Amino acid sequence: MSARIIPVQPFDYVVFGATGDLTKRKLIPALYHRFLDGQFDERSHIIGVSRTKLNDADFQKFAREAVTEFVQKDYQDKKTIDKFVSCFSYLANDVTDKSGWADLDSKLRSDPEIVRAFYLAVAPSLFGPICAYLDEKGYWRRDARVVVEKPLGNDLESSMEINDSISEVFAEDQVYRIDHYLGKETVQNLLALRFGNVLFEPIWDAAHIDHVQITVAEEVGAGTRGYYDESGALRDMVQNHLMQLLCLVAMEPPASDDANALRDEKLKVLRSLKPITGDAVSRMTVRGQYRGGAVNGGSVASYQDELPDDKKGSKTETFVAIKAEVENWRWAGVPFYLRTGKRLATRVSEIVIQFRAIPHSIFDHAEGAPKPNKLVIRLQPDEGVKLFLMIKDPGPGGMRLREVPLNLSFAETFSERTPEAYERLLLDVVRGNQTLFMRRDELEEAWKWVDPIRNAWDNASDAPQAYTAGTWGPTASVALIERDGRTWHEGDD
Ligand code: BG6
Numbered sequence: 001m002s003a004r005i006i007p008v009q010p011f012d013y014v015v016f017g018a019t020g021d022l023t024k025r026k027l028i029p030a031l032y033h034r035f036l037d038g039q040f041d042e043r044s045h046i047i048g049v050s051r052t053k054l055n056d057a058d059f060q061k062f063a064r065e066a067v068t069e070f071v072q073k074d075y076q077d078k079k080t081i082d083k084f085v086s087c088f089s090y091l092a093n094d095v096t097d098k099s100g101w102a103d104l105d106s107k108l109r110s111d112p113e114i115v116r117a118f119y120l121a122v123a124p125s126l127f128g129p130i131c132a133y134l135d136e137k138g139y140w141r142r143d144a145r146v147v148v149e150k151p152l153g154n155d156l157e158s159s160m161e162i163n164d165s166i167s168e169v170f171a172e173d174q175v176y177r178i179d180h181y182l183g184k185e186t187v188q189n190l191l192a193l194r195f196g197n198v199l200f201e202p203i204w205d206a207a208h209i210d211h212v213q214i215t216v217a218e219e220v221g222a223g224t225r226g227y228y229d230e231s232g233a234l235r236d237m238v239q240n241h242l243m244q245l246l247c248l249v250a251m252e253p254p255a256s257d258d259a260n261a262l263r264d265e266k267l268k269v270l271r272s273l274k275p276i277t278g279d280a281v282s283r284m285t286v287r288g289q290y291r292g293g294a295v296n297g298g299s300v301a302s303y304q305d306e307l308p309d310d311k312k313g314s315k316t317e318t319f320v321a322i323k324a325e326v327e328n329w330r331w332a333g334v335p336f337y338l339r340t341g342k343r344l345a346t347r348v349s350e351i352v353i354q355f356r357a358i359p360h361s362i363f364d365h366a367e368g369a370p371k372p373n374k375l376v377i378r379l380q381p382d383e384g385v386k387l388f389l390m391i392k393d394p395g396p397g398g399m400r401l402r403e404v405p406l407n408l409s410f411a412e413t414f415s416e417r418t419p420e421a422y423e424r425l426l427l428d429v430v431r432g433n434q435t436l437f438m439r440r441d442e443l444e445e446a447w448k449w450v451d452p453i454r455n456a457w458d459n460a461s462d463a464p465q466a467y468t469a470g471t472w473g474p475t476a477s478v479a480l481i482e483r484d485g486r487t488w489h490e491g492d493d
Contacts, residue, residue, distance in 0.1 A: 003037075003416050008430045009115050010043040012108055014139075016130055017121035018048025018090065019062065022149070026180075027121065028066035030422035035084045036075060039427060042083055047107045048090045059090035075417075095129045104139055115430050116144040124152060128165035135169045145429050147176040150240055151231060155454065156447035163440050172440055176429050181241040182436040183421030183428075186379040186410070190248050190351070191257075193377070193385065200375075201253065203355070205330045210372065212336045213352040213481075213489055214245050216379075217344040219295045221469070222318055223306025232316040234287070234457075237340040239450045243270070244438070245379075246336055249351060250326050259434040263442060270445035274325040281456035286465065286476040288319030290343040293469030300343060300469045317457070317464045318342045321477040323484075337481050339488070343469035349379040352489040366399035376405075376489065383418060384409040 013031075015023055034040060048059045063085045068076060093102040108116065118134060120127055127148060134140050146166065153159025166175055181187055194200055203209070216237060222228040228236060247266035254261040276284045291302040303318050319341030326336065353375040361370055374388040386405040393400040410418065428436055465474035472478070472490060481488055 005037050005039055007038065008040055008044075008427055009113065010040065011115035011117060011430045012045050012047060013117050013119060013426075013430075014047045014049060014104065014108070015119045015121055016049045016095070016126070017119075018050045018059065019052050019054070020050070020121055022121045023048070024062070024066045025070055026420070026422045027119065027426065028063050029070040030420050030426055032067045032071055032081070032084055033075065033419065033423050034427055035087075036077065036080050040430075042087055044087055045107070045109075046088050047104065048088065049093050049104075051092065051094045053092045054090050056089045060085040060088045063088045093133075095126060095133045098133075101133060101137065104137065108139055112141075112143070115432075116141055117147060117429050118144065119147040119426075119429075121149065124148075124162045127162055128168075131166055131169040140169055142171075142174075143432075144170075145174050145176055145432070146170045147178060147429055149178045151227070151235065152177060152443060153447065154230070154235065155451050156444060159444060159447050163443070167440075173434070175437075175440070176425075176434060177438040177440075177443060178425055179240045179244050179438055180421040180425065181244055181379075182438075183423075183425040184379055185418050185424075186377065186383045187245065187248065188424075188436070189383075189385070190245075190377060194248075195253055206332055206334045208355055209334055210354045210356045211334055211484075211486060212246075212249055213354070214242055214249070214336065214338045214350075215352075215488070216242060216245075216340040216349045217346060217472070218340075218342050219344065219347045220342060221290070221300060221303065221306055222342045223301075223303045229307065229311050229314050229316045232287075233318055233320045233340055233342070234450060234454055238320055238322065238338060239446050240438075242338045242340055243446045243449070245351060246324065246326075246338065247442075249353070250331055250336070252330070257435060259437075260439075262435055263439045267439070267442050267445060268328075269326060270442060270449065272326050272328040272331075273449050274327050275449065275452060276322070276324075277452040277456070281453055282460075284323045284480075285453055285457075286319075286321040286474060286480050287317035287457060288341065288467045288474040288477065289316065289464040290318050290341075290469045291466045293343070293471065295343055295345075295470045302469070303343075315463050319344075319464070319467060319473045319477070321473065321480050322453070323480055335484065337486075337488070339473065339477060341467075341473050345470055345472050345490075347381065350489070351377040351379070353377075354486070354489075363399060363401060366401050368401040370401055371403045374489070382409065382411065384411070 064081060067081055089107055091102055091104060094100060120130055153162050247269045250269045251265035254265045289303050304312060307314055321339040324336040324338055355373040357372045358370055363370060370390045376386045378384050385408045388403050388405050390401050391404050393402045425436060465476050467474040
């Protein structure tokens with residue numbers, strides 16, 4: 001079965017922050033791929049807005065550069081690129097200067113059949129002014145959509161302020177909060193795996209699962225990204241990406257794939273998370289910061305060395321490990337170990353479902369004791385699913401048990417390119433499908449869980465534990481799981 005390309009309705013996508021990094025690296029390349037596949041054509045328009053004084057031709061040049069720099073050469077087709085960039089136009093506008101607000105009237109089409117979407121690829125402090133601009137200028141429509149990205153706040157309070165500023169103009173069903181992890185193919189596959197098969201759901205509970213591990217490990221560093229030092233790994237990765245993954249693993253089957261049915265179930269998981277407060281913070285969490293080391297054969301500087309002078313001495317964490325617990329009937333007693341970090345040994349994101357040991361072994365005289373089954377869902381790279389099973393080693397010589405993976409490698413099974421998360425998400429906005437976007441209550445519930453951890457760290461006298469770049473983080477992270485008689489899943493087995 002090959003991918004089905006269903007064209008979307010023509011749209012006007014207005015991108016605020018049009019000349020920024022996100023637009024260039026992610027949004028334009030993603031839109032290009034959808035255009036190349038014929039999912040939309042020149043009847044759709046992409047209107048860039050930012051403070052920089054550019055004209056349409058300059059912005060088209062910018063779009064062309066984005067494609068040539070960030071789309072794989074095999075997919076760059078001269079004629080298609082020409083047509084694609086002809087969809088782009090530009091408006092220079094400083095939304096913070098009300099007296100000088102420029103008009104979008106000549107660019108935004110009034111035809112109700114043309115979907116209207118506003119992408120705010122800007123700092124959250126500008127969300128309020130942009131929404132006010134859209135409202136006062138009369139660009140708001142009941143069916144218009146607004147797309148926003150993290151950081152949606154630093155904590156619950158600031159997140160509520162940001163959401164309030166958006167909701168002064170847009171209703172919740174018009175707001176698309178991006179967590180790009182939800183757009184990743186394998187993350188959506190988690191839903192297919194759980195709810196498209198009869199095999200897993202009956203054993204997806206505390207009676208059969210010993211624990212769950214969610215790892216998002218990166219090789220890249222962070223010290224040169226200004227925003228990161230304000231945020232740290234807890235806010236940058238755990239509050240959103242890791243907690244969303246946890247929700248998808250732990251949620252009850254929704255009644256349908258309706259956006260709210262799914263988000264209701266995720267919300268219940270977030271509400272069931274056992275708060276980590278007081279003394280529990282030091283027992284259940286580990287934070288680290290990398291020192292110099294070697295990643296992928298090349299030596300790299302420490303986080304501190306990457307920081308500008310005025311930030312030196314920063315206690316921002318570049319690594320987090322947390323033992324989380326979901327307090328409900330399905331998951332009572334099953335720890336969810338989360339960990340994420342920069343400058344780790346390798347780039348890998350995966351979810352490991354570690355099943356319980358068999359209740360009784362009949363293989364007392366066999367070579368090799370039966371190991372508990374394990375399901376490894378690899379989100380990136382080398383997307384795929386491995387189910388580790390015990391089998392008998394073939395041939396004579398008695399019963400020798402061996403653990404072997406049933407290996408579903410997406411690269412080997414499917415010939416198509418794996419689309420980038422933004423391709424799916426950008427067009428879901430056009431389709432009006434909010435399933436893979438975070439609802440306000442989910443976001444706020446996630447902050448409620450993360451804030452006490454953050455506060456305890458901020459008030460602690462100690463600093464994050466140092467770890468050498470190119471390793472799996474501080475030794476305390478190993479201790480966090482080994483104390484419970486378990487180990488982190490690392491490598492291919
Ligand atoms: C972003 C974080 O949300 O996700 C980055 O801000 C991180 O710090 C990135 O590097 C990871 O995304 P991906 O898709 O490369 O795993």
